[in-house]
Amino acid sequence: MTDTPSERPRQSIKPKWVRGPQDFIGGIVLVAVALFALWASDDLQGMHGFTFGPGTAPRMFAVLLLILGAGVAITGVVSEGPKLARYSWRGPLFVMLAIVFFAVAIRPLGLVVSGLASFLISALGTPETRWVETLIVGICLTIGCALLFPYVLGLPMPLFPRFLVQ
Amino acid sequence: MADLFHNLFLGFGVAVSPVNLMLCLIGALVGTLVGVLPGIGTIATVAMLLPITFGLPPVGALIMLAGIYYGAQYGGSTTSILVNIPGEATSVVTTLDGFQMAKQGRAGPALAIAAIGSFIAGCAATVLIAVLGAPLTKLALAFGPAEYFSLMVLGLIFAVVLAKGSVLKAIAMIVLGLLLSMVGSDIETGASRMAFNIPELADGLGFATVAMGVFGFAEIIRNLDTGAEMDRELVQQKITGLMPTKKDMMESLPAIFRGTVLGSILGILPGGGAVIASFAAYTFEKKISREPQKFGRGAIAGVAAPESANNAAAQTSFIPLLTLGIPPNAVMALMVGAMTIHGIVPGPQVMQKQPDLVWGMIASMWIGNLMLIIINLPLVGIWVRLLRVPYRLMFPSIVVFCAIGIYSINNAPVDVVLAGAFGLVGYWLIKHEFEPAPLLLGMVLGPLMEENLRRALLISRGDWSVFVTRPLSAVLMAAAAGLLVLAVLPTLRRKRDEVFVEG
Numbered sequence: 328m329t330d331t332p333s334e335r336p337r338q339s340i341k342p343k344w345v346r347g348p349q350d351f352i353g354g355i356v357l358v359a360v361a362l363f364a365l366w367a368s369d370d371l372q373g374m375h376g377f378t379f380g381p382g383t384a385p386r387m388f389a390v391l392l393l394i395l396g397a398g399v400a401i402t403g404v405v406s407e408g409p410k411l412a413r414y415s416w417r418g419p420l421f422v423m424l425a426i427v428f429f430a431v432a433i434r435p436l437g438l439v440v441s442g443l444a445s446f447l448i449s450a451l452g453t454p455e456t457r458w459v460e461t462l463i464v465g466i467c468l469t470i471g472c473a474l475l476f477p478y479v480l481g482l483p484m485p486l487f488p489r490f491l492v493q
Numbered sequence: 494m495a496d497l498f499h500n501l502f503l504g505f506g507v508a509v510s511p512v513n514l515m516l517c518l519i520g521a522l523v524g525t526l527v528g529v530l531p532g533i534g535t536i537a538t539v540a541m542l543l544p545i546t547f548g549l550p551p552v553g554a555l556i557m558l559a560g561i562y563y564g565a566q567y568g569g570s571t572t573s574i575l576v577n578i579p580g581e582a583t584s585v586v587t588t589l590d591g592f593q594m595a596k597q598g599r600a601g602p603a604l605a606i607a608a609i610g611s612f613i614a615g616c617a618a619t620v621l622i623a624v625l626g627a628p629l630t631k632l633a634l635a636f637g638p639a640e641y642f643s644l645m646v647l648g649l650i651f652a653v654v655l656a657k658g659s660v661l662k663a664i665a666m667i668v669l670g671l672l673l674s675m676v677g678s679d680i681e682t683g684a685s686r687m688a689f690n691i692p693e694l695a696d697g698l699g700f701a702t703v704a705m706g707v708f709g710f711a712e713i714i715r716n717l718d719t720g721a722e723m724d725r726e727l728v729q730q731k732i733t734g735l736m737p738t739k740k741d742m743m744e745s746l747p748a749i750f751r752g753t754v755l756g757s758i759l760g761i762l763p764g765g766g767a768v769i770a771s772f773a774a775y776t777f778e779k780k781i782s783r784e785p786q787k788f789g790r791g792a793i794a795g796v797a798a799p800e801s802a803n804n805a806a807a808q809t810s811f812i813p814l815l816t817l818g819i820p821p822n823a824v825m826a827l828m829v830g831a832m833t834i835h836g837i838v839p840g841p842q843v844m845q846k847q848p849d850l851v852w853g854m855i856a857s858m859w860i861g862n863l864m865l866i867i868i869n870l871p872l873v874g875i876w877v878r879l880l881r882v883p884y885r886l887m888f889p890s891i892v893v894f895c896a897i898g899i900y901s902i903n904n905a906p907v908d909v910v911l912a913g914a915f916g917l918v919g920y921w922l923i924k925h926e927f928e929p930a931p932l933l934l935g936m937v938l939g940p941l942m943e944e945n946l947r948r949a950l951l952i953s954r955g956d957w958s959v960f961v962t963r964p965l966s967a968v969l970m971a972a973a974a975g976l977l978v979l980a981v982l983p984t985l986r987r988k989r990d991e992v993f994v995e996g
Contacts, residue, residue, distance in 0.1 A: 388668055430910045445889075
């Protein structure tokens, strides 16, 4: 399940009866994940006789999660709890961009290009980055990794862009 | 007895080969190197460094991992003492007196006593593993599927009790982990479960992938929230006088021994004894001390006891893993991940079929401990300098290193994206105060639990009472239930107190 939760702070619109929004939303999301899992494992065969089918255990855990998630959500209703934490967008955005870029680029462009580029993209994640030192460290790290992984550790991966090698 | 020496001899024979010594040394060094970096705990360190052991033969890989583990733990203690940032839960208590000592200019003795205490504890625990290994393996043979299932329930409940915060939320995290572990092919029927026809999901979610996302990437994003320059209260004094005085030794030796005993016992229990061991050892020391007011103000016993206890526990927690094949905590779970990658299924069979591997690893734990003393203490100056590396340079390096590491596991770009997605999930979990460690444990135990539950019910012909009618299983279940009640009760009371205060 790779559904990425995308809750935004919603203190302003939260209803009065939710006293612990952090737990309330948390529980609701768990319930949603459980429901999703129940739907996703719907096609699997269940118990026949006393033999487990492939769907038995997933459904069992999903139902458990459903109950527990509901419990967490109820806690958020009946007892006072912390507010929703604030999410920032800059760090997550650029770190994720760097990761996705690396995944897309590693095969066609190789370790050197995609490593350095990812380094620079993720450095955008904070306003405090100073570009000269970042560039120097990035180059050093890329060289280090290019030596470490394929040569020292013997893990095969492309180093340079495909169109240059051919 | 002869068996014991034979086994240890065999182990040291494997571990002392030059190559394995080198691997252990490199592991301990690299582990400390990464573990010292602020904001990277033991689990994240082991997860990050897992890929660099892939190219090695199984024995070497495990020896190196053990070295990394100890190095990372020691790195955590170093940051606790020098910057007041515990790398992980087990070194939280160390900050109490360790950081005070550092402020008084006695960081050297604090670091030294942490290492010496860990080493003494490690020696004792190594012997204990060797002594208990064989009998426990025999006990494991008496375990049927029902007993295994009950033991895992007990272990999970233990993990819940030890997680900080709400018990309900911790259980929810375990179940979420169990559910995530169901993704992929069913072991018995081969049916594809919740994989949505994505070929990369057919084998299930990679354990290292999830760990790296939830612990590595999520931590980075979280740290960026507060601005890259975390206010680090680094001790600025020069570290002088590394060696503890005679008085220090006299004060800490008894504490080390008590911590060792406490830690060894608590470590054997499944469910992450290391955390509780360090807390228990600290409280115990404070209770029996003639000058309890000194604790929290730089008492050396307050560093010695928890450090030796958590190391003893860390070591003895290998016992349930090696004899029963059940990882008692998240780090051990990663070790299982590493073993499976090398085609080893931990459990009693390994003890019998590959004794060189098991005993080699046990011996190398001891050597790893020794190396920490010999190498790390003289290098304290370097570790301190590492602490000053600004986060704005560190975090992109970690991102790239992790990305390359995950890619190298299966040469699969999809894994990298998945780890990123789990990074977001982990970030969300942190924001909602869900603990990620139980999730990881649930993920590892999921397939094992399903398999044993299946078998137990098949043998009992669908009769669920088998878990309470078989004596061994009943005892384990009762212990689990008792623990759960204990864990819930104080929360209930506290909640009630809060209500009263408000009323």
